[in-house]
Amino acid sequence: MGPKWSPGPEHEQFTNWAQSQGIVANGVGPARFPGRGLGMIAKRNIEKGEALVTVPRTAMVTMDGLPESFTGLFPEETPVHAVLAAFFTNGAPDDLQPYDLWRKTWPSRLDFESCMPLLWPACLRGVSDGPSSPGLGPGLLPPSISGSWRSLQKNSEQGPKASASDYSPHQNLLPAQEARLRTAWTAVLEVFPETDWDAFSYHWLVVNTRSFFYLMPGRDMPEDHNDAMALLPFADYFNHSDVACNVKFDGEKYVFWATKPYNTGEEIYMSYGNHPNDFLFAEYGFYLDENASSEALYLDDIIFKDLNPSHRAELEFQQYYGNYQLTASGVCFRTEIAACLTYMAPEDWRNYVLGYSSKGMSEAKSEAIIRQWVQTYIHEAEVTIAALQNVGGAGTETDAERAAREEKVEMLRRRWVQIRELCRRGLDAVSC
Secondary structure, three states: HHHOOOOOOHHHHHHHHHOOOOOEOOOEEEEEEEOOOOEEEEEOOOOOOOOEEEEEOOOOOOOOOOOOOHHOOOOOOHHHHHHHHHHHHHHOHHHHHHHHHHHOOOOOHHHHHHHHHHOOHHHHHHOOOOOOOOOOOOOOOOHHHHHOOOOOOOOOOOOOOOOOHHHOOOOOOHHHHHHHHHHHHHHHHHHHOOHHHHHHHHHHHHHHHHHHEOOOOOOOOOOHHHHHHEOOHHHHHHOOOOOOEEEEEOOEEEEEOOOOOOOOOOEEEEEEOOOOHHHHHHHHOOOOOOOOOOOOOEEEHHHHHOHHHHHHHHHHOOOOOOEEEEEOOOEEEHHHHHHOOOOOOOOHHHHHHHHOOOOOOOOOHHHHHHHHHHHHHHHHHHHHHHHHOOOOOOOOOHHHHHHHHHHHHHHHHHHHHHHHHHHHHHHHHHHO
């Protein structure tokens, strides 16, 4: 590979260390892609079906693999995420020393501050309307992330499952993320009262953005799926794409297999999961230009505004409460069911939901209602794009601070343009 692909000496040294730990890199390695950062590259032509990377369990960072002298300090119910972050923040120097070369390849806290909404100022983040953060208005993040809107007054009437925790896991992302971090921080302070916030939150984000699903064969899924995690040195170079390598864990090793041929110099991806762009943005600090197979917006807040408590109770009883998705192909069936509820007689609606009768159902009425809901999201996008044009900094802002702010604002603007385009395409496809 030419010099433009070289990741730098620290990554080359880490690669050598990884191989000394039994990690196998078969024709692949880290590379720096101009304008896109680090990723995994094919160092030779690779055939479909080849094992690209193998990470043995002995090289993984898991709860089972941490020193018992450290994990034993924490109550059994402490989140795994918290303990892993605490280890890299508070672990004994001798226990941390083996990971020195790996840690030098991690992004810096400044890198996280540039792209992770969790670390952005409140004027950009926005907050939910809850009591935990009174006095702060809506920010500039998409509603799926912030839980707040600039142009929509949420329905304040409490129906069943009205709390944010009962939405899809792809909604109200930032409040949920902040809650996980606060819980972890509180747990760690009980054991290490002098823990530095910046250091701990940095390592919490390292674990959050670089962990892999980890569950030993035969074990039950933990109540909190976030507890099924581990860190895989070297494998964390893989960036995300829907066109990704195949990943298998057999209890002894993780193996990443090529699902197609690769030419020398081509980037190789893995999939982080079928996630909409707002989820990728909030959890990993990036989103895809093209995310057709997973991209979705959620109309829940818009729809709930048009429903009274009895409507919401009906939806809950029939198991159609929430998760109202809009994609480029239109809206989901759940959304159509909610639209029918706004104009059909209750008995007719129940019979329609149960498949007994279509009496009272009007495709034209449903379509008009759904179009109005989607137009509300388009209006939100246009209002926010306009607001982004007026985001300014403090009078004492340095050139570096101004550049950092402008980078965040541009990241938000591009995401909102994506959202507006998705709404328009979904609107074109709406037909009940």
